[in-house]
Amino acid sequence: MSLLLENCTVVDGRIQPVEDAAVWVVGERIAAVGPRERVLAEAGGDATRIDLDGAWLTPGLANMHTHLSLTLPGAAGDRLKRMGPHELALYMADGARRTLHCGVTTVRCVAEKDHADFALRRSIEAGRTPGPRIFTAGQALVCTGGHGHESSDTLECDGVDGFRRGVRQQVRAGADLIKVMISGGIAGRHESIDTRQLHPDELAAVLQTAHDWGRRVTAHAGPAPVITEAVELGLDCVEHGYELTAELAALMAERGTALVPTLLVTRCKEFFDELGVPDWMQRRSLGAGERHLESFAMAVAAGVEVLLGSDMPPFWPFEGTNATVRELEHMSAVIGPERALYAGTLGPVRWLRAEQDLGTVEPGKLADLIAMDRDPAADTSAFRGVRWVMQGGAVVRDDRSGVRP
Known part of the structure; x- marks a missing residue:
């Protein structure tokens, strides 16, 4: 499965936020991440697009x-x-x-x-x-x-x-x-x-x-x-x-x-x-x-x-x-x-010696990702608003589309 996560800001523990970003997920892993237009071009037209509605996207x-x-x-x-x-x-x-x-x-x-x-x-x-x-x-x-x-x-x-x-x-x-x-x-x-x-x-x-x-x-x-x-x-x-x-x-x-x-x-x-x-x-x-x-x-x-x-x-x-x-x-x-x-x-x-697969939002990593409506790098309480969860390229929670725990 090929998914394109768009309309989001990407942030993790090593990079400055990437605004107006997209993340291309193929199977379990991240294939590309960066400014939306560039990632869109890489992904082509076959990826299923998921609009994160302006969310902040971080590793799980x-x-x-x-x-x-x-x-x-x-x-x-x-x-x-x-x-x-x-x-x-x-x-x-x-x-x-x-x-x-x-x-x-x-x-x-x-x-x-x-x-x-x-x-x-x-x-x-x-x-x-x-x-x-x-x-x-x-x-x-x-x-x-x-x-x-x-x-x-x-x-x-x-x-x-x-x-x-x-x-x-x-x-x-x-x-x-x-x-x-x-x-x-x-x-x-x-x-x-x-x-x-x-x-x-x-x-x-x-x-x-x-x-x-x-x-x-x-x-x-x-x-x-x-x-x-x-x-x-x-x-x-x-x-x-x-x-x-x-x-x-x-x-x-x-x-x-x-x-x-x-x-x-x-x-x-x-x-x-x-x-x-x-x-x-x-x-x-x-x-x-x-x-x-x-x-x-x-x-x-x-x-x-x-x-x-x-x-x-x-x-x-x-x-x-x-x-x-x-x-x-x-x-x-x-x-x-x-x-x-x-x-x-x-x-x-x-x-845990698992950084080859986890912990950041970058190509090659497993797509374990979460989304919320505020910037957790500015206020940790933003994590109270987690509304979307992906594990290994599969969406397991999406409050806005009815996929709920």
Whole structure:
């Protein structure tokens, strides 16, 4: 199929906006992009023309901290834990569909139950299930009794041999990366954010084994001493980073360790109330909010690569938009809208080593595109108005023609 997307302004994380632009899509990929008259001449008269009515066209968003099977303490989490494998698969498939339709065309799953994420990915790739492109860690690795051990989205390991085996089990299942819990967090009742959970030799075993297999490692982590140790050993990415210091931020920037701050998790009382999250967790989470934001600002000032990740399900309705966009708005308040656009598109794709196919609007890339009525490089809240979504050259949402989620 040959499609010509016209009457739009094209913008991504690397170029200045191209006004009065057109994008020619052939099959799954972009064949040409640029001023409308030039692209029209390249496409010829056989392409089906789609008028975007003056929209701003960007790459689809990439959410780097996703749990489609998330269970938090509380009534809603308990109901999800009682689901059998078939019901869980359908629940996750519904979440994948919602995620795609809100403009998130790529996700990085960082702990899903029972390896159901691999089955979901195969179904999406086969065209049986609508959903984003999935990069996944499989089950997160955790010490016995460590953060998240209560759920089947983690695998308990102990000792050097145990953690090496845990890495290899995820790789065998098809993991694109490895996730490890190296400290406590806000959702563990019998721990604190600064509880150390791996010994240095265990962490070194995870990193060495994963890197030997060509997989990057990201770590759930809060306190500076634990993260410093991990960065010095070669950690590729930090999730949350609740309690960074200026010295640690400088080290992360020097070593190329990225940060997915997940700012929403310490400023989401409405979400917690909706799920029936108990008071002890709400106090711990919301009480960490100010320090969490300070840590993020330190990372930005030091030049750390910061990437979009919501932790909340990407599609979840929250504060007038979805969790992905709300997280990006919080980031934008510190880094500005142009850098936020990069942090939500090309930045994540580069970390995933997928920039050959994704992350920008240019010839040769997969046509994963979204459209809205305002310029997101001027105001990140423009993403609240996503009204058109294309994945792999197929329009999956078009509010103006009746193709809706």
